[in-house]
Amino acid sequence: MIGKHVRTLVAGAALAPLVALALPGGVASAHGYINSPPSRQAQCAQGIVACGDIKYEPQSVEGPKGLRSCSGGNTRFAELDDDAKGWRVTSVGRTVTFTWTMTAAHRTSNWEYYIGDTLVQTVDGGDAQPPTTVSHTVNLGNFTGQQKLLAVWNIADTTNAFYSCVDLRIG
Template sequence: MNARRKTAALIGAALAPVIAVSLPAGSASAHGYISTPPSRQAQCAAGTVSCGDITYEPQSVEGPKGLNSCSGGNSRFAELDDDSKGWTATPVPRNASFEWKLTAQHATSTWQYFVGGQSIAEFDDNGAKPGATVTHQVDFGSLTGKQKVLAVWNVADTTNAFYACIDVNVGG
């Protein structure tokens, strides 16, 4: 290695830590949301509905376990709780597939699905770490017509969960 290269390498090695600590901290690695049928945050990201911050981070609707809000209690994403916002209801059969798109995989306790505050499905992962996508078959039973589904991904090793609301038209 010639002298110039050695000098450049030494300067680069000396400056790297300074540059690294001076860069702005990024947000935590994102997590997940329902992509199919399109959840409210997926509709925001696609521009189907005009939304705020959630447009750029549909995977970030995280809050304490046990909530029943589309926003996961996060005021930055409050528009997800607004039922009058013009959400598109996707036609689905009575036994429909819901696909989570995960941008960070967390050990999972359960995946839950609710309509009108009532549980319609639960899948127990016993702490397993999912892949990049997870699909569940959800049976709506006797429910028909327009419904708002609250889907919850309960992380196994934290007190938090990820939330997504999906507007569907069952049997439509």
Template sequence: MNKKRRLALAIGAGIAPLLVVTMPVTPAGAHGYVSSPPSRQAQCAAGTIDCGPIKWEPQSVEGPKGLTGCSGGNSRFAELDDDSKGWKVTPIGHTQTFTWRLTARHATSTWQYFAGGKKVAEFGGGGAQPPETVTHTVNFGSVTGRQKILAVWNIADTANAFYACIDVTIGS
């Protein structure tokens, strides 16, 4: 190996650690999902249901605000929209606490819960960054029977939201 090539390799090896330390960090592709009762993506991550790539990144169901599907409009996670997949249904009462597990804590505008396409609860986030675990107690009122609950985490400083569907039987 000639001297110029060795010198170039030595300089490159010396500069590489500096670049790693000084390069800007890109945001993680991870954010949050409902872990309890187990959402569809939580079931995938646990291996309860055989799923595709969502198994490895249940926190990544992100899409534009205002969507109504379980996949957040993300085609990679389209199987979350498949109601015939055999999702585990959790029996709950008329009031239920939902737990979000957050892996990247974004400033929050609101958290919303829908049953049968109608909003049943909304919690304000005040633009604040939430803790790693967030819980909300939702009262379903007169809603009963088998329901697919759509839980939405609306981010304050972007046009996106995170989506999770939870299959439940209310009042069982």
């Protein structure tokens, strides 16, 4: 005769896989993006520009380090690479403060800010976990007119980075 405790354990073990399948799946860890001035993914999330999946997870534009695309090479978010999509352009001076929203902080190598192929500024992350909001004041040098700025958040503890593009009118 099997004891009551053994039967309970066997029944629990048999039901565990069914319960796991019935529960909703976890949402992938979210990460970070520029919300001010509004990045392309922030514009999607706010409904300023009609977008696909990125509107639900603007913080998820993650890809291998070293890319120079707004989508971070993620085909799901390829519309972020479309310069003709009707992105709102923010008028700024030569110095701009970019504010990131972090929804899951990673230890940070650095943040890089590019206009075209030109690195305009690097901010050291100190191999530390950032707070939920991070701001950097970036000098855009001699750039003028309408420009697309690419910001890259390089993670210290993975081979990936997070990508965010902001459309600016400088001057």
